[in-house]
Amino acid sequence: MGAMTPENFPALLRRLRTGRGWSQARLAEVLCSASGRPTVTRHDVSRWERGKRVPRAWLPYLAEVFGVPRERLELATVTETGPEPSETLASLLPPGDALAPLSVRNGRKVGQSTAVDLAARAHGLRLADDVLAGGDLVGPVFRELDAAVRVLRESTHTDEVRRELLRAVAELAQIAGWTASDAADPRTEATYRLGLDAAREAGDGTLAAQLAGSLGYHLVNNGRVPEGAALSVAAVAEAGPDAPGKTRALFHDRAAWALTQAGDAQAAMRSLGEAHEALEEDAGDSPDWAYWVNAAELEVMDARVYTELRRPLRAVPLLTRVLRDYPVTSTRERALYESWLAVAYADANEPEEAARVAGHVIALSGDVASARTSGRVRVVLSRLAEYRAVPEVRDVLESVQPGPSSC
Structure with missing residues (x-):
């Protein structure tokens, strides 16, 4: 018997909805209640079921309300031709014009x-x-x-x-x-x-710390390490000990990264520990912009720091576990996180595995307009260069070399 073709997303969504006896309007109401954001309408559900849009940001809530694994929904979406970026953005922004309040007069x-x-x-x-x-x-x-x-x-x-x-x-x-x-x-x-x-x-001291930490992260990643590290550490202090646990975890994580780049390994490790402690203290009072901070994301930063400190035996298991369950729709993040896994394998003297992962990083990076992923591809290729004699590595390195000119 041949393998069963995976159910595409519109068909799966329609079947799950009708199986509950819900109308499209009822599903929209349930999603609004589950998410706390009254931004889904019957027309949105109709577009999803007609394949006009893929509601990637709503997959966690759809999984929750239907009681199905999120991975099952994600698998259904990747067999579809995804919408244009403009369509994805339009599906996520509230209707209307941000300048509407000024439309009558200054x-x-x-x-x-x-x-x-x-x-x-x-x-x-x-x-x-x-x-x-x-x-x-x-x-x-x-x-x-x-x-x-x-x-x-x-x-x-x-x-x-x-x-x-x-x-x-x-x-x-x-x-x-x-x-x-x-x-x-x-x-x-x-x-x-x-x-x-x-x-x-x-x-808003917590939001100010978010901006300061974001700027520090940017500066560190663009060669201004001392300035960026100082700002990242200052962001922790600006937020203070009473900031929500998720936000403090985020700020400590960014400080850990900055301190790693600054060469202060002990301080970086302390910051990683403080990030996990802060997340455990989270009381559910975090602002909306911290929605993505969770234990898995902290483990990714742990692994990134371990990789930078050349501790692959710690980094590889963490990244492997996190990536096993990471959303396939988050292409940029998967490319970034797998880039650290490739480097960690190289540091562990496993060039064949490093080459395998590097090939996937290159493939993923080709699908996203991100300077971060492009930069990480260069880092991975540079790290693999010393293993050029290994056939798998040589194949990867040669795959990114420009071919002969046809002019």
Whole structure:
């Protein structure tokens, strides 16, 4: 008997929904309740079931409400032709125009609902970053940020609304800075600093620490290690001990990475331990922008630090375990994390395994517009060069060499 063809996503979703006796409108209501975000409509569900869009950011909630493994849903999506980046982004952003509050006249008064809408748009962009690379997102993200800054500057509002608008601008600046860094866009540092100023003016120390830590991470990864390390460590202090556990875990993790690059291995290891302790203390009060911080992501940073410190026997098991369950739709992150696994295998004197993983990293990186993945491919190839005599390694190295000119 031949192998059964995997069920595609529209068919699977339709079967799961009708099996519960739910209408498309009912499924939309259930998803809104499960996610806490009233942004799914019957029309969204209809588009998913017609194959017009793939709701990648909603897969965890679909898995929850139907009681099926998330991996099963992901397998169904990868057999489909994915939507264009613009379609994915449109499915995640709330409907409407970020500049709508200014559409009547300059100086129009705006209220709390405008700030809430801008914050929702920031969160939609964060979800889009889970499945799209910087090169796909950088233009739309900066348009959203510019619109939010215009609303802040050109509208009138109460002091309370101003604080919320400032917070929304800071959140948009963080995702814009992150996206710009991934796209190697020169606006990265200025954007992070804009967001940092906005967060501080809003009086949100945790969000300010997020911006400071993000900027420190960018500086470290772009050769300004002492400055970036100092900023990453300062971000931990700016957040303070009363910040939500998930956020403190994130800040400690970034400090660990920066300290590793600065050559302070002992301080880096202490920061890794503090990150895990902070996550254990999480009380469920974290802001929306920390939704992705979990034990698996901390283990990835553990493994990255171990790899940089040439401790492959610690790094390989961690990365192997995390990648086994990591979403196949997060192409950029898989490419990045597997790049550290390839280097760790090389450090463990396992060039054949390093070559196998490196080949997958190269294949994944070709599908994403990310300067980060391109940079990691160069690192992996450089590390493999000393094993060129190994046939598997030689094949990988030769696969990326430019062929003879046809001119």
